[in-house]
Amino acid sequence: MVNIIFCGFGEGQDKRIFAKQGDVLLRVASNNGVTIPTECKDGMCGSCAVRVEELGGDPDTNKQFESTVDPDAWDKDKYTTYMEDKELDTLVEMGAITKKEAESAQQYVQQTPVRLACQCIIKGPMLVKPFE
Numbered sequence: 001m002v003n004i005i006f007c008g009f010g011e012g013q014d015k016r017i018f019a020k021q022g023d024v025l026l027r028v029a030s031n032n033g034v035t036i037p038t039e040c041k042d043g044m045c046g047s048c049a050v051r052v053e054e055l056g057g058d059p060d061t062n063k064q065f066e067s068t069v070d071p072d073a074w075d076k077d078k079y080t081t082y083m084e085d086k087e088l089d090t091l092v093e094m095g096a097i098t099k100k101e102a103e104s105a106q107q108y109v110q111q112t113p114v115r116l117a118c119q120c121i122i123k124g125p126m127l128v129k130p131f132e
């Protein structure tokens, strides 16, 4: 189980929850009363885009500390997160990430700072905020 922190999604929706690794972020949000807009639920429309920051920390104590995702300084010690071409293409088309960020994500098996919640498989602790 990993910590997922939702922040900025509206009144009463700021919360820290425990999620199973391998679960889909959109399902975890919805099961815990956090509203993320959706349309296709298939990685095509971009309406479920969210900002994500991976959270470091000690898994034994569950003590967390925040780290930022810098697309120009990929950290090899972060969780490897494979992103499908479909998601990367949608994020580039909507201008949420650059083509360079998409290529880096593929090359280093890292996630980009913006994800589509319907395509985001939870690998580790994350801070999740709305994409605006």
Ligand code: FES
Binding pocket: 037, 038, 039, 040, 041, 042, 043, 044, 045, 046, 047, 048, 049, 116, 117, 118, 119
């Ligand atoms: S709901 Fe359309 S991309 Fe996620």
